[in-house]
Amino acid sequence: MGENVEKFTGRVAAYAEYRERYDPMIVLPRLRDWCGLQQAWTVADVGAGTGMLSDVFLAGGNRVIAVEPNTEMREACVRLHEDNAALMVVNGTAEATGLEDASVEMVSVGRALHWFNLDQTMPEFRRILKPEGWVAVVAFGRSKDGRKENEAYEEVLRPYTLNGRGTHAEYTKYERLKDLFVGGEFRQEEVRGEIQIGWEALRGFTLSLSHAPLPESAEFGAFEEKLREYFAQYEENGSVTLATRYWINAGRFGTHG
Template structure:
C-alpha cells in the first residue's frame, strides 16, 4: 500500500472538501442487518484518507482507529478529528497496521482496497480482527456508465490522465470480492444515487483523484480547459448531473 500512498500528496485539501460523502442512513442499516453492527464495536478504518469512512461509524457511536500511510492525508485526518476522543489516527498500512492481535470487531475500507497488496492485507486483517469479526468494503461516487455525462467524463479522464495505465488493472479486485471470503459469509449491495455538481465542486472532486494532474504540473492548464469545456457542455442551471452509486460489501472469514 505504501508504494501508492504518495499519489495523494498535495491532494488532501481537495479530498477533504470535495470527495463524495457516505450517507449513514444508506450504509449503517445494511451493516446492522448483515453483520450485527452495534455502537460498542471498535472499527479500524484502513487507508483512512481524511477520515470519511470513520465519520460514518462515529455517527453510529463507534470508536474508530484510522490507519493511513500518507503523512499529509493523515495530518488532515488528525486535524479534522482533533476534538473527538473516540477517533484515533495512526500511521500504518493495510499490510502492517500496527494494531494488536484480535483488537477490533470490524475493519472498514473505503475507496482504498485497490491500493493494497490484497493477499498481505487479508493476512493482517485476520490477525487484527476478533473472532467472527467483519470486513466492510465501501465506496461511493460517480458511475462510469449510465448518463452521457458519466461516459464523457470517463473519456476525458482516460484521454487527459492516462489512468488506464495503472489504475484500471488495480480495480479488478472489486470484481472478485466474494472470493476473498471463500467459505465464510459475504453480502453485497449497490445503492443508486445522483451527483449534482457546480463548477467548483466538479473541479475540486476531480483534482482529488490520484490520477488528476497537480496545478503545478505542465499538463494542468490544458486539463483544466478540457474539464471546463466538459462542464459548460453539460451543465444545466449551473450544475452537472451524474449517476452515482454506493457500493457496499461485507465479509466474514471462514473459521
C-alpha cells in the first residue's frame, strides 16, 4: 500500500463519525446465501479502518481479525471495540497481513480495495484463506450518478482529486474483480438507495475523504465555501438527498492460478 497508508492520518475522527455505515441486514443474507457464511467462521477484515465492515460480521456472530496499517485508524478501531472480545486488531497491509497460512474462512474488504496492489494482494489472500475460503468485497457509499445532487457534489470535489479525474477514478479495480477468480466462483449484486444528509454530516463526511483539503490547509477556506454553496443550492428541509449504492461481491479462487 506504500504511501497510501498515511492518506487518512488526521481524518480519523471525521471518518469514524460521519462515514456511511454498512447495514448487516443487506450484506449478511447475501453472503450466507452465496458463500454459506456461518457464525463459526473467522473473518479477516483487511484494510479495516475503524472497523465499519468488521461490525457487520461481529453483528452476525463471527470472530473478526481487523488488519489495518494506519496507526490512527488502528487505534480508533481498538477504542471503538474495546468491549468486544470477538474482534482482534492487528497491524498489517493487504499485501502482507501477517496472518498465518490457511487461518481464516473468509477475507473481507470494504472501501479500501482501491488502495491495494491487487497483483500482490490476491496471492496473500489465497495464502491466509483455508481451502474453499471466500473473499467478500463490499463497497457502500454515495453513487457518482443517479441524481443531480450526486453529480454536482462530484464537481465540488473534482479539483482536489488526482489530475482532476474525480473521486471514483481509482474504482476501476472493482470492475476487475471477476477476472481475479477465473476458474473459481464469483457472485455480485448492486443494491441502490438514497440517504438524506444535513450540513454538519455533509461537511464531516467530506472531511473524511482522503483527497479533501484539511482545515489547517491554505485551500480549505475556498473549498468549504464551495461546499456551502453546493448545500445551499440543493438542500430541501435542511438536508441534501444523495443516491447510494451497495456493491456486494464474493469470490472463491479456483484450484490453480
